[in-house]
Amino acid sequence: MKRELTCIVCPVGCSLIADLENGKVVSVSGNSCQRGRDYAQTECVAPMRSVTTTMRCCGGEILPVKTDRPIPKNQVMDCMKIINQRVAHLPIAVGDVIIENVFGANIVATKNMGGLGNE
Amino acid sequence: MTDLVIIGGGPAGMSAALAAYDRGVRDILILERDDSLGGILKQCIHNGFGLHTFHEELTGPEYAWKYEKQIHEKQIAYKLNTMVLDITPDKVITATNETEGIFTIQAKAIILAMGCRERPRGALHIPGTRPSGIYSAGTAQRFVNLEGYMPGKDVVILGSGDIGLIMARRMTLEGAKVHAVCELMPYSGGLARNIEQCLNDFDIPLKLSHTVVEIHGKKRLEGVTIAEVDPKGEPIETTKEYIPCDTLLLSVGLIPENELTKQAGIQIDPVTGGARVNQDRQTSVPGIFACGNVLHVHDLVDFVSKEAEIAGIAAAAYLNGVPETKTEISIKTDGKIRYTVPEVITEKKDITVYFRVSGVYRNATVCVTSGKNVLLTKKKQKVSPGEMESVIIKKEMLEQIDELMFQLEVQS
Numbered sequence A: 001m002k003r004e005l006t007c008i009v010c011p012v013g014c015s016l017i018a019d020l021e022n023g024k025v026v027s028v029s030g031n032s033c034q035r036g037r038d039y040a041q042t043e044c045v046a047p048m049r050s051v052t053t054t055m056r057c058c059g060g061e062i063l064p065v066k067t068d069r070p071i072p073k074n075q076v077m078d079c080m081k082i083i084n085q086r087v088a089h090l091p092i093a094v095g096d097v098i099i100e101n102v103f104g105a106n107i108v109a110t111k112n113m114g115g116l117g118n119e
Numbered sequence B: 001m002t003d004l005v006i007i008g009g010g011p012a013g014m015s016a017a018l019a020a021y022d023r024g025v026r027d028i029l030i031l032e033r034d035d036s037l038g039g040i041l042k043q044c045i046h047n048g049f050g051l052h053t054f055h056e057e058l059t060g061p062e063y064a065w066k067y068e069k070q071i072h073e074k075q076i077a078y079k080l081n082t083m084v085l086d087i088t089p090d091k092v093i094t095a096t097n098e099t100e101g102i103f104t105i106q107a108k109a110i111i112l113a114m115g116c117r118e119r120p121r122g123a124l125h126i127p128g129t130r131p132s133g134i135y136s137a138g139t140a141q142r143f144v145n146l147e148g149y150m151p152g153k154d155v156v157i158l159g160s161g162d163i164g165l166i167m168a169r170r171m172t173l174e175g176a177k178v179h180a181v182c183e184l185m186p187y188s189g190g191l192a193r194n195i196e197q198c199l200n201d202f203d204i205p206l207k208l209s210h211t212v213v214e215i216h217g218k219k220r221l222e223g224v225t226i227a228e229v230d231p232k233g234e235p236i237e238t239t240k241e242y243i244p245c246d247t248l249l250l251s252v253g254l255i256p257e258n259e260l261t262k263q264a265g266i267q268i269d270p271v272t273g274g275a276r277v278n279q280d281r282q283t284s285v286p287g288i289f290a291c292g293n294v295l296h297v298h299d300l301v302d303f304v305s306k307e308a309e310i311a312g313i314a315a316a317a318y319l320n321g322v323p324e325t326k327t328e329i330s331i332k333t334d335g336k337i338r339y340t341v342p343e344v345i346t347e348k349k350d351i352t353v354y355f356r357v358s359g360v361y362r363n364a365t366v367c368v369t370s371g372k373n374v375l376l377t378k379k380k381q382k383v384s385p386g387e388m389e390s391v392i393i394k395k396e397m398l399e400q401i402d403e404l405m406f407q408l409e410v411q412s
């Protein structure tokens, strides 16, 4: 079976074709780098996505956050629920872990807030 | 008197300041109307920035911080909440802020880095009422990502530019239902990866060759009528469809912010809407440079930073009094290639020329000629208006010519 994909790894957005046999990817074409091949492999078997969103802080501030690695695609909405239920405490620096282990990733801040730096 | 004044503290302004600093300029002042540095990146909380420059995927605020941190470390001066009102051809800047009132600064060199703004609804001529609930995608992005509130729950997006696609995903993640993204053209102006991860991931339909033909609702938006358009762009009556919604986002393009540029008497390129510049991003007024979205709309911030570096280095050279060369080679385009940056070459050296095309073409050849001589050809499997292309013009090619022609040859 052949499956057509659009690579989301970088802005080039290569059109990929993955060849599947018994649910396994046996070959990938159309990619222009190794990362494209890896993407096709996981996308056909267990798709993953990074999540970027915002989180409320104790004083009502809006903190941008992200998962520090991709999580299973079908858990993105549940991840959003967890983040939206929580409140972050200031001060916070870029890269600080705000929530640990959400579907295998940490939720980290992408902006400094409540201290020195870019508010 | 200030050596170098930079107008706008977005990625372009910060990168230009750092490049000039690295070339020895110390008397630098950045003027920014917002309450922090970072420009539009502050509201672009998604990732995909910096892949070219840092070889990692950063979010907008993270990318901005990489530059802002260096601005602090190098103690480059900036004034926030400061709006520049006027620039004269002899480089007198008038600005205003709460503490200083209205004040002027005489600069030796200026870099324009004011970014761009979104095309408003008025520029679109959609008939119907004028209810609330209609926003530009960027305004909605600011509401959700910086101010923390949702503009609505049932959304239609007109225009499939990247900001519109990104907002389709963002609104969905926060619990809204995005009913459709309508695109007037038969192709999307957004990146393929964004159609995949922002629309397809959430089963949001992308309706190509579709537009909004009517807006319904008195106080608040109640719905829109959409329709397919024929190849001339005229709506097809029988395809009309009503979609109930409380929010319409417009993602219909960006316009460089060039009021100040015009006030300074700088020549504008009618196609880009930005200043006409040479290879150093110097405008028609010597000592005034432009870079980033104020010059031409960029989709990738990496290119903005790179272009700003060129402007920063050139401003440093100008301040050091590097003599001006007397060449003038203008670059013309055939229409299939819409524009180039730079538009004019005034020094014979290797130069990367950036350009955009006017439509989607397959198996196209970019052809650079001077008179009857073909100087360079470059084959492209596919070119589209959404993606900025570039070629390198070698110093040797520039000998004994006074004009370059950029053409796109397409096999029918």
Ligand SMILES: Cc1cc2nc3c(=O)[nH]c(=O)nc-3n(C[C@H](O)[C@H](O)[C@H](O)COP(=O)(O)OP(=O)(O)OC[C@H]3O[C@@H](n4cnc5c(N)ncnc54)[C@H](O)[C@@H]3O)c2cc1C
Pocket (backbone or CB within 6 Å): B007, B008, B009, B010, B011, B012, B013, B031, B032, B033, B034, B038, B039, B040, B041, B044, B049, B082, B083, B084, B085, B113, B114, B115, B116, B117, B118, B137, B138, B139, B141, B162, B163, B166, B254, B257, B260, B291, B292, B293, B294, B298, B299, B300, B301, B302, B304
């Ligand atoms: C809504 C929106 C969303 C975008 N999303 C993406 C994205 O997802 N990914 C991507 O790669 N690119 C995105 N872009 C493109 C993005 O604009 C560029 O990548 C980059 O941010 C442009 O940098 P800049 O410094 O030229 O402009 P900006 O970031 O716009 O910075 C210009 C700065 O100049 C200031 N300024 C303007 N006029 C004055 C004045 N008169 N006086 C003082 N200060 C002034 C502004 O306040 C602003 O801070 C987006 C653009 C917009 C408009």
